[in-house]
Amino acid sequence: MFDILKKKITGFIDKLTKKESEKETKDVAEKKVNPEPQIKEEKLQEKKTEVTEKSIPEIKKEKPELKASEEKLELPVKPKPQEIKIKEKGTTKPEKSEKQRQVDFGIISQVKSIVTGQIEINKQDIKGLVSDFEIELIEADVALEVSESLIKDLENRLVGQKIRRGEVNNFIKETIKEMLIQLISNKAAFDINEKAKVSEKPLKIMFLGINGAGKTTTIAKIANLLIKNNFKVILASADTFRAAAIEQMQIHADRLKIKNIKRDYGSDPTAVAYDAVNHARANSIDVVLIDTAGRQDTNTNLLNELKKMDRVIKPDLKLYIGESIAGNAIISQVLEFNKQIGIDGIILTKLDCDAKGGTVLSISKMTNLPIVYIGTGQGYEDLEKFDPDKIISAIIN
Ligand SMILES: Nc1nc2c(ncn2[C@@H]2O[C@H](COP(=O)(O)OP(=O)(O)OP(=O)(O)O)[C@@H](O)[C@H]2O)c(=O)[nH]1
Numbered sequence: 001m002f003d004i005l006k007k008k009i010t011g012f013i014d015k016l017t018k019k020e021s022e023k024e025t026k027d028v029a030e031k032k033v034n035p036e037p038q039i040k041e042e043k044l045q046e047k048k049t050e051v052t053e054k055s056i057p058e059i060k061k062e063k064p065e066l067k068a069s070e071e072k073l074e075l076p077v078k079p080k081p082q083e084i085k086i087k088e089k090g091t092t093k094p095e096k097s098e099k100q101r102q103v104d105f106g107i108i109s110q111v112k113s114i115v116t117g118q119i120e121i122n123k124q125d126i127k128g129l130v131s132d133f134e135i136e137l138i139e140a141d142v143a144l145e146v147s148e149s150l151i152k153d154l155e156n157r158l159v160g161q162k163i164r165r166g167e168v169n170n171f172i173k174e175t176i177k178e179m180l181i182q183l184i185s186n187k188a189a190f191d192i193n194e195k196a197k198v199s200e201k202p203l204k205i206m207f208l209g210i211n212g213a214g215k216t217t218t219i220a221k222i223a224n225l226l227i228k229n230n231f232k233v234i235l236a237s238a239d240t241f242r243a244a245a246i247e248q249m250q251i252h253a254d255r256l257k258i259k260n261i262k263r264d265y266g267s268d269p270t271a272v273a274y275d276a277v278n279h280a281r282a283n284s285i286d287v288v289l290i291d292t293a294g295r296q297d298t299n300t301n302l303l304n305e306l307k308k309m310d311r312v313i314k315p316d317l318k319l320y321i322g323e324s325i326a327g328n329a330i331i332s333q334v335l336e337f338n339k340q341i342g343i344d345g346i347i348l349t350k351l352d353c354d355a356k357g358g359t360v361l362s363i364s365k366m367t368n369l370p371i372v373y374i375g376t377g378q379g380y381e382d383l384e385k386f387d388p389d390k391i392i393s394a395i396i397n
C-alpha cells in the first residue's frame with residue numbers, strides 16, 4: 001500500500017537530511033578555514049610557526065583521518081599553553097594584541113556553536129529538492145493543486161528553522177507528517193456506529209459511485225460492522241440494472257444472516273428503497289443500507305434516477321464509494337456527484353491495491369469532504385475507519 005508515495009517521501013527526507021548535513025560540514029569547514037577572514041589566516045600562519053615541532057605530530061596522532069582543513073580547527077584551541085610557554089621563553093615574536101586575543105576566543109566559540117549547536121534551513125539550499133519533490137508527488141497521483149500547496153506549506157514550515165545537529169532527519173519527518181495529517185483530516189468526519197446510535201430509526205444510508213468501485217462489497221462490510229455493534233440491519237437491492245447485482249447482494253445477505261429487500265430487474269430503484277424503509281419501520285430495524293447501480297458522473301439520466309431516490313427516501317447519509325486506484329479522475333467524479341446529489345462522506349476502496357497513494361492525500365482537500373472509511377481487501381473485515389494519523393504513519397515511519 002502506497003509504496004510509491006512512501007518511497008518518494010522517504011527519498012526526499014533523506015536527500016534533504018543529507019543536504020543539511022553536507023551544509024553543516026561545509027559551514028564548519030568554512031569556519032575552520034576562514035573563520036574571521038584575514039586575521040584568521042594570519043593567525044593560522046602565526047600558529048604554524050609558533051607551535052613546537054612536537055605538538056603537531058601529537059594532534060595528527062589523535063585524529064589521523066582528519067583532513068587538512070579540520071586539523072586547522074584544532075590549532076587555535078589546543079596549542080595555547082605552548083604558545084604562552086614559547087613567549088615566556090623569550091621568543092622574538094611580538095606579543096599578541098588584545099584584538100587578536102578576542103578574535104581568537106571568538107573563533108573558538110563560533111566553531112563550538114556550530115559543532116555542538118544548531119543548523120538553519122535556508123530557502124536557497126532546499127529550493128531544488130523541494131521542486132523535485134513537487135514533481136514526485138504529482139507522479140504519485142497527488143493532485144497538482146495539492147502538490148503546489150503542500151510544497152509552499154512545507155517551505156514555510158522549514159525555512160528559517162534552527163534545528164539541533166543530529167535531529168534534522170527527525171525534524172523534517174515530523175514536519176511532513178504533521179503537514180500531511182492536517183491535509184487529510186476533515187472536521188466533518190464521522191463514525192457510522194455513532195450515527196446509528198443517535199439517529200431516528202431507521203438510519204438510511206445510500207451508497208453511490210461509478211461502476212465496479214466496490215459499492216456492493218462495501219455495503220456488506222458496513223453491514224458486518226454494524227451487526228457486530230448489535231444494530232439490526234437490512235439491505236436494499238436498488239441496483240436493478242446490472243446483471244447479477246441482485247444475486248450478489250442476496251449472497252451477502254445470506255452470509256450475514258440479514259434480510260435483503262428486492263424487486264425484479266428493471267424495477268424502479270426508488271421503489272425498492274421505499275419498500276426497504278417501510279420494512280425497517282415495521283420491524284424496528286436500525287439501519288437500511290441501499291445499493292445503487294454504478295453510473296458515470298456524466299450520465300444525466302442515471303443521475304436523475306439518484307436525484308429521485310434522494311427526494312423520496314431522504315437518506316440520512318449519502319456515501320460516495322470510490323476506488324483509490326482511480327487516481328485524480330476520482331476528484332472530478334466526487335465533485336460532480338456532490339453537486340448533483342450531495343455527498344456526506346467518501347469511502348475509498350482498494351487501498352490494498354493502491355501503490356501510489358496520492359488519491360488519499362488529494363481527495364479530501366480537493367472536495368472538502370471527509371474520507372470516513374477505507375477498504376483494504378475483499379473480506380468483510382477489510383474495512384477500517386479512516387484514521388489520518390495511522391495512514392500517514394504508514395507512509396512516513
Ligand atoms: N482488493 C480489493 N478489492 C475490492 C475492495 N472493495 C471491493 N473490491 C472488489 O472490487 C470488485 C467490484 O466490487 P463491487 O462491490 O461489485 O463493486 P460495485 O461498485 O458494486 O460494482 P457495480 O455494481 O458493477 O457498479 C469485486 O471483485 C470486489 O471484491 C477492496 O477494498 N480491496
Ligand SMILES: [Mg+2]
Pocket residue numbers: 215216217239245291292294
Ligand atoms: Mg454493485
